[in-house]
Amino acid sequence: MILGLMLTASAGTPSAATPSGSVTIPLQDLLPLYAKHQETTPPAPPTDALVVKSQLKGRLTAEALLVEAHFEVEVLADERWTQVRLLQLDADTYLTGVPTLNGATVGALDGQLTLVTNQSGRYTVDVSLAVRPTGSGSERQVQLRFGAHVAPVPLRLEADATAFTLVEPVSGGEDIEVYPRQGALRVGWRNAAARKVARQVVRPPLEPSIPTAQATWVSTLEGKATVRVRYSLRLDREQELELALPEGHRLERVLLDSVPLVASVKDDTLKLKVAPTRFGETEATLEVVLARDLGVFHLSGRLKLALPRVSWPVATLRARAHFPTVFNYRRDGGSMEEYEGGEQAEAQDAQTPLPGKVIHFRQYLVSASAPTLELGYSVDISQSYFR
CATH class of the missing domain: 2.60.40.1730 (tricorn interacting facor f3 domain)
Structure with missing residues (x-):
């Protein structure tokens, strides 16, 4: 079987040294040339993106757990849309601050904190969240769950020992490492009893x-x-x-x-x-x-x-x-x-x-x-x- 191909070469300005025209070659000679052309195409990456670094810091208040989250995301795919799911946004989890990135967007998507981009590169994501507690009375509990693309990491927690008593985890001191269990971070605390304020004694006016x-x-x-x-x-x-x-x-x-x-x-x-x-x-x-x-x-x-x-x-x-x-x-x-x-x-x-x-x-x-x-x-x- 004979296959005819029309090849045109044009590199820069045409000259007499660059021939043009058509040539007819056998198929068995064309196949090796075609296979060699496929080998020059780079293979697709094994994954579209990786979260290479995660850090979480939290601070207890009387009404919520305030979290500062830091992520570094390496996006490998290029010229196609990639989603990186970082954190679950449950009903009691509220975004209070998101970054503005060049070439990417960070926000809530389908109930998750997600980075969306169609450009490869490394992106630094710093977000702020407020996690409201459940429970009644003085005892409170919160839960923060990780997204599908983030490996669970500990939470560095600051809690004033004079204002709060930790129930979960049970630990002393003001700087505590809270380790995740079953892909979630859980913190429980009890507000300390309000101190009795001494009755202010009003001094009678001084006689001039x-x-x-x-x-x-x-x-x-x-x-x-x-x-x-x-x-x-x-x-x-x-x-x-x-x-x-x-x-x-x-x-x-x-x-x-x-x-x-x-x-x-x-x-x-x-x-x-x-x-x-x-x-x-x-x-x-x-x-x-x-x-x-x-x-x-x-x-x-x-x-x-x-x-x-x-x-x-x-x-x-x-x-x-x-x-x-x-x-x-x-x-x-x-x-x-x-x-x-x-x-x-x-x-x-x-x-x-x-x-x-x-x-x-x-x-x-x-x-x-x-x-x-x-x-x-x-x-x-x-x-x-x-x-």
Whole structure:
């Protein structure tokens, strides 16, 4: 039998060296050539795809088992559709996160988490699932089943031992390996009994008060006087504080914990909203600076001094007067009494050195009244040549 074949060779640009035409050869000579052509066709792969790596991590919550699954899939088939079934999606298993892959799609298909592609290559699949438990009361149980193409692997489980008691598997510690049984992972737990919360004791509001106050008078020989009063406040929330300024005084500035406050005086009364600078603290410092004109000092005379009347009670008030050194001073009246300064007063004077002759006064339990002081003065002739 003779079989005729028409062979046309065209490689690149035709030339005289490349013949064309037809040839007739016997069948027994053609068959070996045809068999050789079949051998050059690559054989199909033994399987379309393989799951080469699987990892599962889980974390228990009061309402579900949260799972992070990692798969690496090697797809061998090319130019035809391949499905790789990774996990069973039962009624209580919910996908919460799936990846976006180039050349492949991952999602739910026929009740299973499936990778679908028509291109060969290696694909990394990271998905998140929430497995809701079955059971009533405080005891819960979940089950996660593997897909047909995945070999079962253990689940790395994190469980807070103070919040959960594991029933299945029975194991101690917070990091547990849960091994599959019959192609499924099973976890059972019991929520720990809620701790009794101690009844919160509401602290009664702190009565605002002023444990201590420090006042300082400074005057020049021309009678220009400045009064600085520092109040140590005790309070636990914002409170209103009212100061009635003595007659003839004008307000220079007000500071709360060294921060200037915008304040206005109406009818010789200063009203402020004060509070601790930091939350939870119960102390603050208010500083008030006043000025007044005492008048020119004569050879002798009398000074009437006063401090603001404060709406909060003051436990202890200490005052210092820095007046010209050319005079002798004596207390003639008022609510404040003179006392010897002692070590505490000397230390305070050293911290804030001021010119003039220093006289110390004090008053205890000041409430709803303005501290007052009357001083008589006369020229000091103790150092005079004639006496």
